[in-house]
Amino acid sequence: MSPGPTIFDRPLLRARRRRAERLGPATFLLDRVALDLAERLSAVLRQFEHGADIGTPNDALRRALSATGKVTPVAVIELGDDEVVPLAEGALDLAVSALALQFTNDLPGVLVQIRRALKPDGLFLAALLGGDTLTELRQAFAAAESELDGGLSPRVAPFADIRDLGALLQRAGFALPVVDSERVTVRYNSVFALMLDLRRMGATNALTERRRVPLKRATLLRMAEIYRERFADADRRLRATFEIVFLSGWAPHDSQQQPLKPGSAKTRLADALGVPEIPAGEKTGR
Numbered sequence: 228m229s230p231g232p233t234i235f236d237r238p239l240l241r242a243r244r245r246r247a248e249r250l251g252p253a254t255f256l257l258d259r260v261a262l263d264l265a266e267r268l269s270a271v272l273r274q275f276e277h278g279a280d281i282g283t284p285n286d287a288l289r290r291a292l293s294a295t296g297k298v299t300p301v302a303v304i305e306l307g308d309d310e311v312v313p314l315a316e317g318a319l320d321l322a323v324s325a326l327a328l329q330f331t332n333d334l335p336g337v338l339v340q341i342r343r344a345l346k347p348d349g350l351f352l353a354a355l356l357g358g359d360t361l362t363e364l365r366q367a368f369a370a371a372e373s374e375l376d377g378g379l380s381p382r383v384a385p386f387a388d389i390r391d392l393g394a395l396l397q398r399a400g401f402a403l404p405v406v407d408s409e410r411v412t413v414r415y416n417s418v419f420a421l422m423l424d425l426r427r428m429g430a431t432n433a434l435t436e437r438r439r440v441p442l443k444r445a446t447l448l449r450m451a452e453i454y455r456e457r458f459a460d461a462d463r464r465l466r467a468t469f470e471i472v473f474l475s476g477w478a479p480h481d482s483q484q485q486p487l488k489p490g491s492a493k494t495r496l497a498d499a500l501g502v503p504e505i506p507a508g509e510k511t512g513r
Contacts, residue, residue, distance in 0.1 A: 232332070233332050233435050234332050234384075234434065234435060234436075235330050235331070235332055235384070235433050235434065236433050236437075237307075237308045237310075237330070237332070237433075238308065239433045240330055240429070240433040243429045243430070243431055243433055244284060244429035245429075246426065246429065247426065247427050247429035248429075250426060250427050251427060252285070252427055252428070252429070253424045253427035253428050254285060254428075255413075256326065256411065256413075256469060256471075257283075257284065257285065257287050257288075257325060257326050258287050259411070260288075260325045260326055260471055261283075261287040261288040261290070261291040261292075263354070263409075263471075263473070264288060264291065264323060264325060264353075264473070265291035265292050265294065265295050267352060267473070267475070268292060268295055268297050268298070268321075268323075268352060269297060271297065271350065274297060275297055275298040275321040275350070276298075276299055277302075277318065277319050277320050277321070277346075278292070278298045278299070278301040278302065278319060278320070278321035278322070278323065279302040279303075279304045279314065279318075279319050279321070279323070280302070280304060280323050280324065280325075281304045281306065281312065281322055281327065281328070281337075281341060281353075282304065282306045282324055283323075283325040283326065283327050284326065284327060284429065287325070288324075288325040289301045289303070298321055301323065306327070306331065310332060310333055310336065310337055311340070312340035312341060312344055314340075314344035315344070316344065317343075317344070317345070318344050318346075319344050319345050319346065319349055320345065320346050320348075321345075321349060321350050322349070322350070322351045322352070322353075323351075323352050323353060324353040324354070324355070325353070325354050326356060327355070328353060329355040329356040329384070329386050329387070330384070334395060335399065338398075338399035338401075339399045339400065341399075342399045342400045342401055342476075342478055345477075345478035346478060347479065347480040348478060348480035348483065349477065350475065350476075350477055351474070351475065351477070352473075352474070353474045353475075354471050355386070355387075355472055355474070356386045356469065356470065356471065357387065357388070357389055357408050357470035357471065357472040358385070358387060358388045358389070359410065359468055359470040360383075360386050360468065360470045361468065361469070362468055363457070363458040363465075363466060364383055364418070364421065364454070365383040366453075366457065367418070367451075367453045367454035367458070368383070370453045371446050371449040371450035371453055372446060374449065375443070375445055375446050375449055376443070380437070384432075384433075384434060387472075389407075389470075389472050392406050392474060393406040399476075400478075400479065401476025401477060401479075402476065402477045402478070402479040402480070402483055403475075403476060403483060404474075405473075405474075405476070406472060406473070406475075407473050408470055408473065409470075409471045409473070410470050410471075411468070411469045411471060412469075413469065414464040414465065415465045415467060416464060417451070417465065418450070418451045418455070418465060419451070
């Protein structure tokens with residue numbers, strides 16, 4: 228099988244995360260997501276013995292999960308440049324990940340590996356950035372570069388759409404897949420404050436196809452003007468959207484609820500609704 232496209236420069240991504248640690252990391256988004264995932268796990272009526280955290284940048288998720296009492300200490304699994312999940316088949320009954328999988332070049336392949344690492348009836352629970360993340364910044368850069376540079380360059384990662392992620396869970400072999408999203412709006416005094424936060428998240432441009440020449444000062448300032456013109460609230464503060472997509476799915480097991488086979492229903496829909504049944508091809512009178 229030939230390798231897929233290399234969207235992200237993963238060595239550069241690691242370097243950006245090390246820089247974020249030196250600057251003092253901005254963890255507010257990751258902390259929020261970790262608590263949300265812990266709350267979702269708390270709603271599951273069972274205990275887990277063998278868990279692994281796949282790629283989460285810090286220990287926020289592991290601390291939040293530990294507080295639920297649902298799982299023993301969670302192993303830390305790093306994803307290297309080869310994006311291999313170093314776990315034996317059926318090694319886990321719980322796999323979790325927070326704000327990491329959006330930076331993989333082969334997300335379908337990573338999901339398949341996670342599913343294989345789960346025991347039958349094991350749970351996968353994750354959150355990653357969705358396609359509407361930083362839509363304001365993307366639009367402002369596109370308008371400024373079109374106006375001053377005669378074309379666009381990749382600056383904001385093309386994160387996956389929520390509908391595509393649901394299909395990927397199914398393709399990876401997960402049973403009972405669930406995908407939902409939440410939009411978090413963060414407000415800033417300036418676009419430069421937003422860009423500083425992105426640096427402190429280790430989330431600045433790590434695209435393989437990024438433009439290698441420095442951004443022109445005139446383009447940067449024009450982008451800031453456009454951002455303020457289009458995305459400022461009445462108090463002049465600027466909006467920045469982060470779309471968080473939550474994924475869950477189970478490794479298949481015979482005990483799980485199964486869809487009924489076509490034609491196996493015991494009760495007619497018309498009887499359940501208390502209405503007369505109209506044979507196919509007939510129409511009700513007007």
